[in-house]
Amino acid sequence: MVHLFNVAAALALMSSVSAQCGSGTPDATVTVRINTVFGSGSSFVAKKGSSTVYTGDYRTAIQRAVDSIASGQRVAVMASGSIGAGTITIQAGKTFEGCGTINAAINSGRGAIEVTNAANVKIPYLTMTGSVYFGLRFSGTTGLTLGDITFDLTAGMGIRFDRDRAANSNVKIGTVTCKRASSHCVETFNIDKLEIGSVIARNVGECGLLLQTVTNVKVGLVDGDNVAAGNGYATLRFANQAGKLNGGYATNIVVDKVKSRGGGRGVFCVSESGGVQIGSIDLANNGNNAILLENCYNVNIKGGTVNGGGEVRLAARTEFANSKDIAITAKIDGTTVRESPCTANKTKWTLTGNASKNICT
Template identity: 70%
Template sequence: MARFSILTAVFALLTTVHGQCGSGTPDSRVTGSGSSFTATTGSRTVYSGSDYRAAIQSALDSISSGQRVSVIASGSIGANSITISSGKIFEGCGTINVGNKSGRGAIESLNTSGVQIPYLTMTGNPYFGLRFYGTRDLVLGKITMNLSGGLGIRFDRDAAANSNVKMDVINVTGAGSHAVETWNIDGLTINQVIARNVGESGLLLQKTTNARVGLVDGNNVAAGTGYATFRMANNNGQNSNGNYNTNVYIDKVVSRGGGRGIFCVSQSGGVVITSIDLANNGNNAILIENCYNVSIQGGTVNGGGEVRLAARSEFPNNRDISITLRVDNNSVRESPCGDNTNWTLTGNAAKNIC
């Protein structure tokens, strides 16, 4: 767990630098309640009125790169979007309630560099809570989303790639889709993703390389679906030269109930998962399907759906899979046989492996 400790230390340092939400002297503040909000930048009032979203956007638009907005007030932005441009620091100290704007994020930062969101508390049913693409040096801190639907954090698929993205602790409850979904990131560091009662994945990585994640923790995630607490898909971990040398490191995956615990699919891999703790998953506890260079180094699976290595005919078969686990009250099956599969199994599970 040494890597997890390093990640925790890194994000603790970021918290120390920023202090508590709204602390010190923010360059701009949004205050008020009900139907009366004020945005103040320095000694200047840049918005006064009933529109919470307009107050926040006015505050953001009034500051320069390197400056900070602290939204102290709670309110609702409706089915609208807040946009953060390069270099700005956005703190949501109050609770921001959001609506559903088709294809858009309630808060967005697109084709930007150096954006930071150290704190955010969001409620509502967004299309995407946070939406990104084309970002560089993006930092997300302590993000809490208590949702009634929608998707938590999304990096777009068919848009510019991202680099050097950092997230501290992401807590998502009640999303109808994924808690965190990435596409096209080179250089991703996450301390923790904690997903509760989420419809699809807790953490879904796609076409993401050079990733380091401390903890993925899901409870009642992906029930009745093919998703998982932790899922890798669509060539995740495939390096730019086409190989699958290890570049994705996950310290721990914890999953209870819901659907699958861990799912690797569609030519993904290049991953080491140091430890897992899976119990009573409603679908496969683990499914590895057409993946390459996947190592699970230890941990436990208790009950739930089987641990399975499988393959679809349209992709090359599994290759270089290494699994060390204790599996109880379950079964382990490898069909078809992969290329260079290595099992080290303990526990009472039934085994049908090559």
């Protein structure tokens, strides 16, 4: 049986983790101490309860605070600072609250913050700036919960679930707000049972949300403005057998709404992905295809609008089976609609608007 999640329930769960960043009595904290002796500057203080466990640089203070707590306990990073080209590792069962702004530099192939082979880690709050390879990097997680995550980057990718490492399950994400990333805001591989409240992408180089080798997914909103300009990515992209479940493509990826303005593609499905239902689209002035479905199976866009921009296109490459079981209901104006080649099982088109059409009937 297909198992879908309730976004409101996930958000309620995450808000219950902590009513406000750093509220109450965290088990460990990281704060800043201004040095007044021997010139200006500052150092950072990691405390477990009332006991100081480290005083010194920002990254080490954070890691020492994380290492000092046990599963089921919480650390609150109250200070802002730079971790440089370093990595913070969070272990199983711990809650990490980034209440200050964490600035990071590129650490090739690594995340600024990583969780690997660990269950029930929670990151209810995080604000990250700088240039990163990956802001957050995950593999082998179970019961991971992310809350209100904000990236304002000059380079790199926001969130990455690894392709070639252990799979993940039961992942819940609240709201990811991502600005100026040169790569994707959120890229997923190898997740069963994924729930996302919203991904909000602004001036991002590649995808807002990229779903790959995922099953049983519920997404509230994907909202992109100037995403993937000048390339083949999209505000929302499904790829690499996303939605392939038990050898078939029964509906198991449900997205409530996709909004896209400018940039490159709006919605893109490719490489044997499917099992997708999108409740509503609001696409305008995309610089590439507003919608491109290529070698995808059981994709149902239930309503919404396309205004201007690139064409709505159904396509297929010869190396994969032809697209099939497609249904699109939309009002399409100021662009074209093209189906070539004709899909298998005859596409169900329910179109209004002034778009010119070259479709199979």
